[in-house]
Amino acid sequence: MDLNSLDDLYRDAILDHRRTPRNREVIDNPGSAAHAINPFCGDEVNLQLIFTKDRLDQVGAQAIGCSINQATTSMLSEAIVGKSTLEIRRLAKSFESMMRGADPDDEALKTMEDLPQLKGVREYPVRIKCALLSWSALEDALPNAVI
Amino acid sequence: MDLNSLDDLYRDAILDHRRTPRNREVIDNPGSAAHAINPFCGDEVNLQLIFTKDRLDQVGAQAIGCSINQATTSMLSEAIVGKSTLEIRRLAKSFESMMRGADPDDEALKTMEDLPQLKGVREYPVRIKCALLSWSALEDALPNAVI
Amino acid sequence: MATQAASAQPSLDVARIREDFPILNRMVYGKPLVYLDNAATSQKPRSVIESLVDYYENYNANVHRGVHSLSMEATDAMEAARTKVAKFVGAETDECIIWTRNATESLNLVAHTWARAHVHEGDEIVTTPMEHHSNLVPWQELAIAKGAKLRFLPMTDEGTLDLTAVDSVISKRTKLVAVTQASNSLGTINPVEELAQAAHAHGAKILVDGAQSAPHMPVNVQDLGADFFAFSGHKMMGPTGIGALYTKREILDEMEPLLTGGEMVLQVTYEKASWADLPMRFEAGTPNIADAIAFGVATDYLNNLGMDNVRKHEESLTEYALERFSQIKEFTVFGPRSVELRGGIISFHNENLHPHDLGTYLDRQGIAIRTGHHCTMPLMGKLGVPATARASLYVYNTEAEIDCLIEAINGALRYFRNGS
Amino acid sequence: MATQAASAQPSLDVARIREDFPILNRMVYGKPLVYLDNAATSQKPRSVIESLVDYYENYNANVHRGVHSLSMEATDAMEAARTKVAKFVGAETDECIIWTRNATESLNLVAHTWARAHVHEGDEIVTTPMEHHSNLVPWQELAIAKGAKLRFLPMTDEGTLDLTAVDSVISKRTKLVAVTQASNSLGTINPVEELAQAAHAHGAKILVDGAQSAPHMPVNVQDLGADFFAFSGHKMMGPTGIGALYTKREILDEMEPLLTGGEMVLQVTYEKASWADLPMRFEAGTPNIADAIAFGVATDYLNNLGMDNVRKHEESLTEYALERFSQIKEFTVFGPRSVELRGGIISFHNENLHPHDLGTYLDRQGIAIRTGHHCTMPLMGKLGVPATARASLYVYNTEAEIDCLIEAINGALRYFRNGS
Numbered sequence A, B: 001m002d003l004n005s006l007d008d009l010y011r012d013a014i015l016d017h018r019r020t021p022r023n024r025e026v027i028d029n030p031g032s033a034a035h036a037i038n039p040f041c042g043d044e045v046n047l048q049l050i051f052t053k054d055r056l057d058q059v060g061a062q063a064i065g066c067s068i069n070q071a072t073t074s075m076l077s078e079a080i081v082g083k084s085t086l087e088i089r090r091l092a093k094s095f096e097s098m099m100r101g102a103d104p105d106d107e108a109l110k111t112m113e114d115l116p117q118l119k120g121v122r123e124y125p126v127r128i129k130c131a132l133l134s135w136s137a138l139e140d141a142l143p144n145a146v147i
Numbered sequence C, D: 001m002a003t004q005a006a007s008a009q010p011s012l013d014v015a016r017i018r019e020d021f022p023i024l025n026r027m028v029y030g031k032p033l034v035y036l037d038n039a040a041t042s043q044k045p046r047s048v049i050e051s052l053v054d055y056y057e058n059y060n061a062n063v064h065r066g067v068h069s070l071s072m073e074a075t076d077a078m079e080a081a082r083t084k085v086a087k088f089v090g091a092e093t094d095e096c097i098i099w100t101r102n103a104t105e106s107l108n109l110v111a112h113t114w115a116r117a118h119v120h121e122g123d124e125i126v127t128t129p130m131e132h133h134s135n136l137v138p139w140q141e142l143a144i145a146k147g148a149k150l151r152f153l154p155m156t157d158e159g160t161l162d163l164t165a166v167d168s169v170i171s172k173r174t175k176l177v178a179v180t181q182a183s184n185s186l187g188t189i190n191p192v193e194e195l196a197q198a199a200h201a202h203g204a205k206i207l208v209d210g211a212q213s214a215p216h217m218p219v220n221v222q223d224l225g226a227d228f229f230a231f232s233g234h235k236m237m238g239p240t241g242i243g244a245l246y247t248k249r250e251i252l253d254e255m256e257p258l259l260t261g262g263e264m265v266l267q268v269t270y271e272k273a274s275w276a277d278l279p280m281r282f283e284a285g286t287p288n289i290a291d292a293i294a295f296g297v298a299t300d301y302l303n304n305l306g307m308d309n310v311r312k313h314e315e316s317l318t319e320y321a322l323e324r325f326s327q328i329k330e331f332t333v334f335g336p337r338s339v340e341l342r343g344g345i346i347s348f349h350n351e352n353l354h355p356h357d358l359g360t361y362l363d364r365q366g367i368a369i370r371t372g373h374h375c376t377m378p379l380m381g382k383l384g385v386p387a388t389a390r391a392s393l394y395v396y397n398t399e400a401e402i403d404c405l406i407e408a409i410n411g412a413l414r415y416f417r418n419g420s
């Protein structure tokens, strides 16, 4: 049974993040928080953020749903800690560009941690939404003041 | 140019009734009257009836529209004069049956005057409405009391 | 008709039926297509596809007002299709069938016309917890607009309606009972006749969502006691873009149109308009002529199989599938266990294998199932799952395809348990 | 796109175009079909018919929610068609295009949503005396429901709008100007840009009925200044059952849906629902997938010809036809004489030869024209005729066909003058 291409989607790192999601604990009094849902599959993401000065200090990230959504949310939570809102926005841009087909350059790669593992999702257009759900929550949660 | 079948539709009698419609004058104080229109082609029929005792004494019949409507209205107006409402209803039935494909029997034929000339309309289903418009006005104009 | 075919043809020759469906030759990722998403839309037999080609190549024209041959042929064919569809659901006359785009439009048409005129403040609309959004949201909107109340018949754990509650829920305040004949998420077949009797006993009307029943079992709206019956052509071998609403003649006579314009008027002045006869009054603008005709051809095809036979085949296939599913311990299967109480719709769920991941995995094996909430979000809440995977069967499906599904599900379990 | 094709292809090869339309080989009563009823519905090129077959034979599936290949392919194709149709009319984004059944539904959608929310007692809706019932009756109904007033721009004897009256008719009481870009009875092309400016100067919106313009000339809704633009696929080489409504993005954002149910919701509880993003919010239920895709193919076909070329061909054919008609003294021809001011729609009338009789006579010669009021009853009153005969042209029509029509009309005159 030829599952090569399926393996491109479900890489080890993805299945690993799905099994042991990072930063899963809910933060009780976050500086900001957001919730996003994908009505088509019932997937949900909750994010809580605490900035200290201009850097993200703590993140809570809970995803319900498919592997792609769970893994992205976990990877995202790892990648954003310690970054400024500006850097986070840049990261979001890099990720979206990657999903639209542009491979990240070296500089971007440095900031993306495990996220490049999600490249295979591009071959499954209907699943791209799953990889973007947590980013839409992130956008809503980013404090506007700190730009 | 083969117009045989067109000639079956537009028989001499039809074109004659169209050119010189019978009973065309409007009756001013009719016992009953009715108006029918076919919204699809703008055809109209106005009928005025005066019964004396139980027989139709006078009819006014004005048709606007195509040859079939004009000819039917004129033929109908000739055929109903002197008849009782019962006989008129029977006549209407015979005509409708003919339009639906049943050739009138001899007894019916006696009462139908020129109307059987309209048989050819059957071959043009979309024109059957034109031949039925004046009958629908007639139905509305027939006094219900006299049954 | 169904009965005749049944006696002539005691069991269906599914292999031969499959030859009528060109798409079943399709390969997906190098595997033969196993199409198990019939509740979303069915595939189409060659005769339906050919009727579209025939229409456009030979007699395409606008209907109803033309004196030329093409227009007359198109009108005759469309009205003949209306007769076929009317007969298929047992309508008293052709005029009771209004063409719509789909079941959703049919349901909305009732909400925006009859219901808007007859449901008032304090009135109640009774429905069930298993309705498709299309038979729920229009009633929510109406209830909000009118100050009316939406009430739900309770459901058993097995996913059937709890009929003991009918007398307490349907009352003289009820103006409308809106219920699906067959659930697209659970498979449940509801006892419409009994609900119709309860509704009528209180002077209420009953609207039946037939989107999942008309394709799969013999339906007679008069026997059901339905006042309204909504269905979609595309789920019953017809093309997309055509559906129908059956309405009892006496109700239809008094119903005002929703859409106005060409074809549905009798007389128009610059100030006002009067309405044409039924059913045109409800069909503003150029109808979907080609697809209406093809919908008629789809009912020919189904009649030819015999709806009793279709139902029988699906019953036995469902029995087989439920049996096979019961062997996979990891999955919960929703809906009634008895095939008498259900159609060929099998929703299943496993905590640790999200339907989306399963759907993608199965697609790689050529197997098309649906994953998600199936347009029944509140029901998902009740079942306590965010979404389910759903395999839905039709007359061209086979036991071999069920085997293929089960094998692939086991493969997915292994794949996601072990990682790549 | 149109301009490119124009330079590459200075005049159209109509003989070659005709080969793309299978129906043009059809015989009627033993004569080759002369199809001059294009304003009612157009014929379809082979590519459009084949796209339907391709869809049903290869990737028929329900859209938007499926993770399986067929569903993804169907979704992609339908959304690609939306892009094509959006581009064809110059919409700013794809989301501005909502699929409907036909222009009539598009017009009604505006009446039932935006207009119901924004037109109040004492407000005015401005329209013209030449509107199709579909762009008249919905406004009558709205005016009656809201206590608003319907006002008409005056028309010259030639059948063009009298623009000197615009300033007195369009005022700050105007909420909506609803006008056809091209009249289906007179052929008149209206100066939509100027009316849009007048509407906008008073804060009103303008809705353009493009049912007869989009098929026949280059259209750019943004250049026109249209807030809404309604059109039908079946009149522009697409299949029956699919139309579209363009709405300016900023208006659409605030518009409430008319039909509710599956596909158009974001979240649903048992009590209430929230709406999905644009354009799905306005597309409840399973869309007409196959026909939407085929509509896109129809725009491909038209783009390939170049809409400038289509317009040019029809202009010259109309010029020819008007010239030939001017030789038949017995007939009045309605509408502007100058081909710059009109499309290829020629309505004509003779006191003594009823259109119905003429239509039947012509049908016997294989010639399809339309007879009647063309869904513009009040206009017929204004013209002082019960009905007209109408020949309407498209890009596949030829001067030889016009000759054939004229000859047959002369034959009809003789036939009905002399009797059989």
Ligand SMILES: Cc1ncc(COP(=O)(O)O)c(C=O)c1O
Pocket (backbone or CB within 6 Å): C039, C040, C102, C103, C104, C105, C132, C134, C135, C180, C182, C183, C184, C209, C211, C212, C232, C375, D262, D284, D285, D286, D287
């Ligand atoms: C039970 C039920 N009702 C209504 C609908 C709506 O059908 P359509 O999308 O054809 O309008 C569906 C289809 O998904 C359904 O399953």
Ligand SMILES: Cc1ncc(COP(=O)(O)O)c(C=O)c1O
Pocket (backbone or CB within 6 Å): C262, C284, C285, C286, C287, D039, D040, D102, D103, D104, D105, D132, D134, D135, D180, D182, D183, D184, D209, D211, D212, D232, D375
């Ligand atoms: C000017 C105009 N508007 C609207 C319509 C309505 O189009 P449809 O019947 O496709 O809804 C027509 C078609 O006859 C038309 O000519």
